[in-house]
Amino acid sequence: MEEILEILSKDARTTPAEIAKMVGKSESAVKTAIRKFEKNGTIVRYKTVIDSTKVKEAKNKVRALIEVSVSPQKNVGFDNVAERIYSFPEVTSCYLLSGAYDLLVIVEGEDLQTVSNFVAAKLSSMEAVRSTTTHFLLKKYKEDGYILEKKSKVKRLNISY
Amino acid sequence: MDYQISKVVKGLAPSGIRAFFDLVLGMKDVISLGVGEPDFMTPWHVREEAIHSLEKGYTSYTSNKGMPELRKTITQFLHKRYGLNYNFDDEVLITVGVSEGLDLVMRALINPGDKVLIHQPCYVSYAPTVQLAGGTPVLIDTNASTDFKLTPQALEKACVKGCKILMLNYPCNPTGASYSKKELNALAQVIKKKDLIVVSDEVYDELTYDFDHTPLATLPGMRDRVVYMNGFSKAYAMTGFRIAWASGPAEIIAAMTKIHQYTMLCASITGQIAAIEALKHGQKPVQDMKREYNRRRRFVVEGLNELGLTCHMPQGAFYVFPSIQKTGMSSMDFAQNLLHEQKVALVPGIAFGTNAEGFVRISYASSYENLKEALERIAKFVKRDEA
Numbered sequence: 001m002e003e004i005l006e007i008l009s010k011d012a013r014t015t016p017a018e019i020a021k022m023v024g025k026s027e028s029a030v031k032t033a034i035r036k037f038e039k040n041g042t043i044v045r046y047k048t049v050i051d052s053t054k055v056k057e058a059k060n061k062v063r064a065l066i067e068v069s070v071s072p073q074k075n076v077g078f079d080n081v082a083e084r085i086y087s088f089p090e091v092t093s094c095y096l097l098s099g100a101y102d103l104l105v106i107v108e109g110e111d112l113q114t115v116s117n118f119v120a121a122k123l124s125s126m127e128a129v130r131s132t133t134t135h136f137l138l139k140k141y142k143e144d145g146y147i148l149e150k151k152s153k154v155k156r157l158n159i160s161y
Numbered sequence: 162m163d164y165q166i167s168k169v170v171k172g173l174a175p176s177g178i179r180a181f182f183d184l185v186l187g188m189k190d191v192i193s194l195g196v197g198e199p200d201f202m203t204p205w206h207v208r209e210e211a212i213h214s215l216e217k218g219y220t221s222y223t224s225n226k227g228m229p230e231l232r233k234t235i236t237q238f239l240h241k242r243y244g245l246n247y248n249f250d251d252e253v254l255i256t257v258g259v260s261e262g263l264d265l266v267m268r269a270l271i272n273p274g275d276k277v278l279i280h281q282p283c284y285v286s287y288a289p290t291v292q293l294a295g296g297t298p299v300l301i302d303t304n305a306s307t308d309f310k311l312t313p314q315a316l317e318k319a320c321v322k323g324c325k326i327l328m329l330n331y332p333c334n335p336t337g338a339s340y341s342k343k344e345l346n347a348l349a350q351v352i353k354k355k356d357l358i359v360v361s362d363e364v365y366d367e368l369t370y371d372f373d374h375t376p377l378a379t380l381p382g383m384r385d386r387v388v389y390m391n392g393f394s395k396a397y398a399m400t401g402f403r404i405a406w407a408s409g410p411a412e413i414i415a416a417m418t419k420i421h422q423y424t425m426l427c428a429s430i431t432g433q434i435a436a437i438e439a440l441k442h443g444q445k446p447v448q449d450m451k452r453e454y455n456r457r458r459r460f461v462v463e464g465l466n467e468l469g470l471t472c473h474m475p476q477g478a479f480y481v482f483p484s485i486q487k488t489g490m491s492s493m494d495f496a497q498n499l500l501h502e503q504k505v506a507l508v509p510g511i512a513f514g515t516n517a518e519g520f521v522r523i524s525y526a527s528s529y530e531n532l533k534e535a536l537e538r539i540a541k542f543v544k545r546d547e548a
Contacts, residue, residue: 007456011529018533021463022456154202159185159195159506161285161334 004033005042012046051148053140061108063092064115067133068103068123078102081128090118101133112136173289178512181496185506192535194523195506197334199398199479203435204446207397210438211431219430225422227255227406228433234440235406243376245389251411254418255404257428259364259392260286262407262417266360266388267294267326269416276324278357280311281514282482284334291328299324302516305484308473309336313347320355327357329377332365335513335522336482337458337475342375349380358413359387364405365478367396367447370455372476378409385410395478396447397439402432454479457525457532464536465523468543479526482510486519488543495521502545503538 003023007014016034020027037043052060070081078096085105086094093106105123109115115136124132140148185195202208226232232249239245247253256262263286271277271294279287280301288298301319303309316327329348332339340348352359359377366374378387392405407417421427458475465472465483472483485495492509499505510520525532 003452003456006452014529018460021460024459156193156196156198156200157186158188158191158193159182159508160197161508161512 004030005037008034008043008046049144049146053148062111062115063137064107064109064119065135065137066105066107066119066123067101067135068105069101069130069132070103070126070128071130072102073128081126084126084128085123088118088122090115090122101131169293169295173292178493178509181493181509184497185500188500188504188506191500191504191506192527192531192538193506194525194527194532194535195508196524196526198400198526199395199450200526200528201398201446201450203397203399203402204439204443206442207399207435207439211402211435214431214434219434221430223255223427223430223433225427226253226418227428228430228437231255231433231437232406234437235408238440239376239408243379245376245379245384247408248411252414253406253408254414254421255406255428255433256392256421257403257405257425258394259362259390259405261421261425262390262392262405263287263290263360263362264293265417265420266390266407266413267291267296268420269413270294270326270358271296274323275326276321277326277328278316278319278324279328280315280330280333282309282335282510282517282520283328283513284330284362285512287328287330296326297323300514302514303336303338304516305473305520308476309333309338309482310340310344311348313351316348317351317355320351320357324355325358327352327359328362329359330362332369332374332475332477334365334478335480335508335510335517337478337480339369339374339476339478341372342380345375345377345380349377349383352386353382357386359383360390361387362390364390364392365395366391368451368454368479369477370451370458371474374477388413393436393439396450397436397443398446398450399432399435399439402429402435404428404432404436454525457527457529460529461523461525461532461536464532465539468536468540470539470543479524481523481525482517482520483523484520492518492521499539499542503542505535505538505542 004019007019007022016030017027020030072078073080082094082103085091090107090109091105092108095104097104107115107118109118119132119134123129232253235253236247236249239247267290273295275296276299277291277296278299278301280303291298299319301315303311361377363376376389378384378389388407388409390407393399393402461481462472462474469487470483470485472481475481488495492511496507496509508522510517
């Protein structure tokens with residue numbers, strides 16, 4: 001049934017009937033499996049990948065990758081401070097890393113000022129946060145496995161043996 | 162001026178289908194299910210290796226037989242994958258696609274008048290290759306009742322005096338038919354009994370879905386009478402690189418190499434370097450592509466059967482071969498009308514053999530969006546015709 005997840009992760013719009021054909025199971029078996037995945041949190045949610053640079057009216061949001069060094073706390077290690085950080089809606093992703101710093105926090109905001117303010121006012125001021133280094137994102141080439149720059153398509157011949 | 166074109170060439174079956182192909186090639190916005198190559202791009206690590214080799218200046222000829230490193234990589238791979246053992250030095254020849262290998266093996270083996278058994282429907286070049294080498298094709302019809310498999314009975318019956326070679330292809334283009342080890346064993350009995358040499362085109366081996374592919378050469382008594390042909394086009398999505406190989410008894414490979422050195426010299430070095438990379442590090446992409454093909458296969462077979470275009474579940478390659486007999490149209494009319502009315506291209510069965518009338522070849526080497534849309538259009542076409 002993991003194949004169902006693979007199919008949905010490529011295109012969440014694939015219907016249970018279509019999936020059933022692809023994996024050679026009945027439609028009801030596929031529906032049951034999907035419901036189970038949704039219930040137990042294997043499937044977190046369905047979303048649409050949008051290249052925001054193509055959206056005309058939308059003001060492009062600013063994204064920053066922030067390296068955060070923190071002092072771990074007794075018993076809970078990094079988890080508590082991580083929770084305090086990722087609970088801000090501005091934070092789109094938060095990872096604990098090995099290496100020169102501890103948390104990689106990705107923050108999205110309306111403009112440079114908003115993100116800077118967030119770092120200064122909310123993040124750096126936390127007691128457990130020792131230091132931050134902010135990198136503003138300049139250009140997206142590839143995201144979540146998808147190349148965002150459309151290159152001219154290579155065409156096969158329409159017919160061949 | 163009368164050019165007095167070779168009688169052999171003139172005698173080759175005219176490709177009546179050429180005009181249809183030209184029509185398709187000239188048309189825009191067609192959804193094509195007529196393509197005989199993967200829709201995946203060559204994996205990036207392979208392309209990157211080829212680019213790197215060009216940057217470093219690898220642009221020369223290679224040895225006639227092909228780069229030793231490629232031949233060694235192939236023999237190691239065959240050993241590991243199938244327990245099939247060949248000496249890289251004198252039992253492997255790198256060719257420009259399996260197509261060149263076929264031409265070489267036929268020219269190396271055929272004496273005037275020798276007969277070559279070919280199961281049909283089959284890939285379009287088999288019979289002409291035999292004829293160009295001065296041999297006579299003996300066609301064995303396979304049919305839908307046995308899922309287009311060659312049966313031992315049919316082989317034995319067709320094997321008349323003078324038959325020297327069996328041209329075998331599995332998984333089969335255009336039918337997708339393949340053979341389990343048991344089925345191959347049964348064929349091997351007849352092959353031994355009739356003392357046949359087998360040219361085994363197994364270029365679709367990695368795209369076998371319902372069981373593990375068994376190379377004929379691995380069966381008892383077969384290695385010395387089989388020329389095993391495989392290539393990089395289908396499994397690694399490398400059609401344009403034109404790299405394949407033939408492996409078999411040293412005497413046959415030496416004879417093929419003799420022709421190859423005078424006619425082709427060697428395969429492109431860029432392609433050979435890319436092929437080494439594909440074999441060494443390309444197994445994950447192959448498995449990913451195979452899983453994807455397998456889903457499409459089920460999807461298309463189910464979809465076609467729902468429309469009443471009955472087809473068996475093909476066991477390999479990326480083709481399905483449905484019957485269109487219920488429409489009452491010839492395969493050529495079906496293909497042409499479908500193209501004009503719904504802009505969907507496929508290949509009429511008649512291209513693959515006289516007994517393939519009433520069938521069409523559909524390639525599922527195409528995205529889901531395309532397959533879904535194409536099935537909807539075929540449904541409209543078939544239903545409109547019924548109304």
